[in-house]
Amino acid sequence: MRSMTLLTVLILVGAGTASGQRTAQEIIDHVDRIMRGESSRGVATMDVVTENWERSMTMEVWSLGTEYSLIRITAPKKEEGTATLMADDEIWNYLPRVDRTIKIPASMMMGAWMGSHFTNDDLVKESRLIEDYDIEVSHDGDREGVRVWELTLTPKxxxxxxxxxIEYQVRQNDWMPTWARYYDEDGALVRTMSFSDYRQMGGRLVPAVMELIPEDKPEERTLVRYTELEFDIDIDENFFSLRALRSGGR
Amino acid sequence: MMSRTSTLFRLASRNLRRYLRRTALTSSAMIVGGALMIFSLSIGDGGHEDWIESGSRMGSGHITIQAPGFKTSRKIEDRLSTAARANAEAALQQPGVAEHVISVVPQLAIGGLASSPTGARPAQIIGVDPVAEAEFSMLDDRLIEGRYLESGDRLAAYVGAGMMESLDLRLNSRLVLTAQDADGEISGQLVRVVGVFRSGVPEIDQTLVHIPLATGGAWLHSGDDVTTIAILVNGSRAVPSIQRALQRELATEIDNGELAVLSWREVSPELNAAVRIDDMGNYIWQGIMFGIIALGIVNTVLMSVMYRKREFGLLQALGFTPRQTGGLVITEGLALTAVSGFFGIALGLFLTWLFFRNGLDFSFTWDENFTFSGVVVDPIIVPLFSVRRVMQSLLFILTIGTLASLYPAIRAMRIDVAEAMKFER
Known part of the structure; x- marks a missing residue:
């Protein structure tokens, strides 16, 4: 399925004939799927800067489709072993210090994940952008010497x-996103996600760094950097069990 | 025997009239006590009735019919089945129940999440029938901006001022509600804010969202199902009997675990506790007051016994048994307390009735709305009278009178006739 998308993308790029709306949809669909493999495993560090504190942590992430994911903190020492499991629409947290698994209610889904500016919903997002938004190319040309598309996504x-x-800027040469800006209904910018450090990982070009900046607190940010990433690994649903949550995927 | 009893009464009343000043003093204490008691009980009951009504109208009624597990889970799985709902609604039509019922509303209540670009907050989402709910709930009266839900509304939400602020919403803002649907999936629903309320209860203003029932059903794939049938009855006093009647009527469904009939005491235990604590405080205060009054009565009756040693001695010399002598003292005490208690209660009722039309305005004691456990306390308290309370008070006063006369009566019984009859001068 993943390779199908890439194929489609390649064909589209090669042909360069797709009509506006269709191209826009394909671009966003591509961007939306960059981090969504059928299955994946990765190691990432997350730096959170807020007004009052800063923290940095390293985590190992497994995912299978959109239904299953497991995240386990590996550093710092204090948080080591803390894990989050999403399976069958349920989210569980494991706290190694007290050796307890806690089921997170749906109402916590939009809570900040691990104190970052990402919400639980950002992590386990199920809805696809192309399903919820009408997409238009609002700019097709150069920005600072790079040919880009700028796309405007208006909710259906x-x-x-x-x-x-939502506005996305995507580079035309490799279909990589450079930033996404999220606006509220009054047209005020609420948060900006920027992508950088594009590199080949697990056989794919991906932005290894994602940074989220809330507009109302510009001095705050959350930065996620993937240091390892592999796709289409050999795991199935049974991997995403409460037992795996406690043992951290081992 | 009959004649002896009436003799006892005649003697007792004659004695009371003979020492008029002493009688008047004692009975005035009783009258004031009785009046105060009925006053504070009526005010207390009136206040409580107001709390209960407010709590019921803010939430799920005096009586709530819901699935047994719903109270703790608050999940859509624990909703009423169509059959259970139909049976419950039929039971509400039964004579003995129907005439007490003021309003019945269906509610689809679930816990979920409300989010805006600013963030997300946990929300208590209730799908309501806009027209019925407007009549039932107090919330539509607490409107501060916009309007309450109307029957044609679909993607509309009535939101508390606290949530508006924390999610940075305005009228017509997008609001996304997220909750688990009937199939167990997490699903979202877009609504737009049509109205804002401020109930004065922070928990309610920050979490409660009303949406049209049909929208909720479509969103959560629950069709026309509801989680709760909220029933408002004419006064909280009718609740226990109606609850029993409904439980009798719906016994099969209850046994099958399909539904439960709960009173406001079970649905809002905090409110129940608050009412009980307040009542208890009232009782303790009255206990102390009547303790003091009782001591006064003991004193007067005992003194009258001491002064009348010679009289009692004479009575016993004329054939009164000690038991009859004691009976006479108790009768005196009882007659005194009965009459003055009766007048006290009458006076109390009358004085309280003077306030009845306006209620008693306590608003000078606090500036803001005073709230607890989901109830906004109305500073104007309208007293509530009840035959039960009057009977309780009368019984209490008579008990106090009897107890207070007991010791003097024992003293009177032990009078040594020879000693009492001696000439002292």
Whole structure:
């Protein structure tokens, strides 16, 4: 499925004939799927800077489709072993210090994950951008010497999304996103996600660094850097069990 | 025997009239006590009734019918089945229940999440029938901006001021509600804010969201199902009997674990505790007050016994047994307390009734709305009278009178006739 998308993308790029709306959809779909393999495993560090504190942690992440994921903190020492499991629409946390697994209610889904500016929903997002938004190419040309598309995503009439609109900038040569800006309904910028450090990982070109900056607190940020990433690994649903949550995927 | 009893009464009342000043003093204490008691009980009951009504109208009624597990889970799985709901609604039509019922509303209540670009907050989402709910709930009266839900609404939400602030919402803002649907999937629903309320209870203002029932059903794939049938009855006093009647009527469903009939005491235990604590405080205060009054009565009756040693001696010399002598003293005490208790309660009722039309305004004691456990306390307390309370008070006063006369009566019984009859001068 993943390779199908790439194939489609390649064909589209090669042909370069797709009509506006269709191209826009394909671009966003591609961007949306960059980090969504059928299965994946990765190691990432996350740096969170807030007004009052800073923290950095390293984690190992496994995923299978959109239904299953397991995240385990490996550093710092204090948090080591803390794990989050999402399986069958349930989210569980494991706290090694007290040796307890806790089921997180749905109402916590939009809570900040591990104190970062990402929400649980960002991590386990199921809805696809192309399903919820009407997408248009708003700019097709050079920005600072790079040929890019800028796409405007407006939510469909009854789509259950909070944003008033999202704007994406995507490089034309390799279809890599450079930034995404999230606006509220009054057109005010709420948060900016920027992508950088594009590199080959697990046989794919991906932005290894993602940085999220909330607009109302510009001095705060959350930065995620993937140091390892592999796709289409050999795991199945049984891997995402409460036992795996406690043992951290081992 | 009959004649002896009436003799006892005649003697007792004659004695009371003979020492008029002493009688008047004692009975005035009783009258004031009785009046205060009925006053504070009526005010207390009136206040409590107000709390209960407010709590019921803010939430799920005086009586709530829901699936047994719903109270703790608050999940959509624990909703009422269509059959259970139909049976419950039929039971509400039964004579003995129907005439007490003021309003019945269906509610689809679930815990979920409300999010805006600013963030997300846990939410208590209730799908309501806009027209019925407007009549039932107090929330539509607490409107501060916009309007309450209307029957044609679909993607509309009535949101508390606290949530508006924390999610940075305005009228017509997008609001995304997320919750687990009937199939167990997490699903989202877009609504737009049509109205804002401020109930004064922070927990409610920050979490409660009303949406049209139909929207909720479509979103959560629960169709026309509801989690809760909320029933408002004419006064909290009718609750226990209606609850029993409904439980009798719905016994099969209850045994099958399909539904439970709960009173406000079970649904809001905090409110129940608050009412009980307040009542207990009232009782303790009255206990102390009547303790003091009782001591006064003991004193007067005992003194009258001491002064009348000679009289009692004479009575016994004329054939009164010690038991009859004691009976006379108790009768005196009882007659005194009965009459003055009766007048006290009458006076109390009358004085309280003077306040009845306006209620008693306590608003000078606090500036802001005073709230606890989901109830906004109305500073104007309208007293509530009840035959039960009057009977309780009368019984209490008579008990106090009897107890207070007991010791003097024992003293009177032990009078040594020879000693009492001696000439002292």
């Amino acid at each position: 009439e009854e789509a259950a999304v909070v944003w008033g609109r």
